[in-house]
Amino acid sequence: MQHQKKPLRVGLTLGDPGGIGPDLVLHALMHRHFRKRVKFTVFGSESILKKRIKSLPNEAQDYANKAISHHHIVGNATKVPEQFTAGKASKEGGIQSLESLDIALEHFASNAYDVLVTAPLDKQSVSEASSTIFTGQTGYIQSYANAEDSLMMMVSDVMKVALVTEHLSLAQVPKAINKDLITRKTTLLHKALIEDFNCPTQKIALLALNPHNGDRGLLGNEEKEIIVPSIQAIRSSISTVFGPYAADGFFGLHQYKAFDATLAMYHDQGLIPFKSTNFDGVNFTAGLPIIRTSPDHGPAYDKVGHSTIDYSSFIQAIYTAMDIHSNRTNFEKVEKTALRPKL
Structure with a gap:
């Protein structure tokens, strides 16, 4: 990790209040490594946070309340119903989730934070x-930012995997893949390796769509007709x-280790091997003016109220956002210096 000269302003959304999002946010606010390096702004219901604090051991409650007081909380306009129950999916949880994300994005326009980490x-x-x-959230944030394109990346110290298609059914994938899409996603990935990850070599591997590379057309023609010409x-x-x-x-043969990033054709093709080898992976949305990361897991309703919550991916998402901000800032400084006319 590179040290920041002043505290980095990090926005945190609460995510689904019925899941472990509030627990993740509380853990980040209490994390000792962030005390001097980060100033948090939490977007979401303060009452949910305080209710979740009451479920902590007595010795941790005072510490959690003190941690909240040191950071800024921007509450939702919609109040959480008194009968709201955590530990399950609900329409109320969906309302709170979307509202906290919307408020966070609105505050980005007013330069209220440097990076955003979404629960x-x-x-x-x-x-x-x-x-x-x-x-x-990837497509939603892209739409808010009025960006022509974005790239979903999964990031860890072990590997970086990006996706050509994201949340599509498997039946829709072959029709969605075309030369233009592959070119756009590869270009975004290359740009992210340079600007966001300070990667000197930018070696990118593209995966085939069909088993065995299509077996010369026996199992599909997408490789021959689309992917190879795109490359x-x-x-x-x-x-x-x-x-x-x-x-x-x-x-299986660990060929990914010879590359800086891999571009998968569809969701599970990239995320199954990624999640099989990474315990604290991070989701990063590349190609946007907003630096946004998130943990690589869902709301985990079954973990609410238990001591088995794994905070590592959320904490790593904060560290990754900090690193990307540092890399992007340094890149912009170098670019400005290079473009400055010599006297």
Whole structure:
């Protein structure tokens, strides 16, 4: 970790109050490593936080209340019903989740924080609360930022995996993949490796869509007709792009270790091997003006009220956001220096 000269302003959304989001946020506020390095702003219901504090051991309650007082909390306009029960998905949880995210995004416009770390929410609950199909925070934040594109990345010290398609059913994936989409996602990944991760080599591996690379068309033509031509075209501007690789051998034989990042064609192709080898992975949305990270897990309703909550991914999401902010700031300084006319 690189040291910040002044506390970094970190926004935290509470996520689904019925899940472990409030526990994750409280743990971050109480984390001793962040005391001098971070100033938190929490977006979400303060009453939920205080109710969750009461479930802590007595010796931890005073410490938690003191930690809350040192940071800023921006509450939701919609009050949490008194009968609200944690530990399960609900429409009320969806309302609170979306409202805290909306308020956080509104505060980004007023420069209220430097990076945003979002606690997990439930897509179905948010969809029910908003009467729309909510496919995930990545696309939602992209839409708010009016960005033409974004890239979902999973990041850890072991590997970096990005996705061509995100939250689509498997039946929709082949129709969604085309040369333009692959080119755009590869370009965003290359840019992120340079600007957000300060990666000197930017070696990128693209995975095949079909088993065994399509077996020369026997198992599908997407490799021959779409993926290979895409790689060939991309190499005219980005020479460090390779593939396509059959996913089973690529991960099974640890070929991913020879690359800085892997671009998977669909969600489970990339996330199953990632989550199988990472206990504190981080979700990062690349390609946006907002630096946003999140843990690589869901609301975990079954963990509420238990001592088995794993905080590592959420804490790592904060560290990753801090590192990306530092890398992006340094890159911008170098760019300005390089563009400055010589006297």
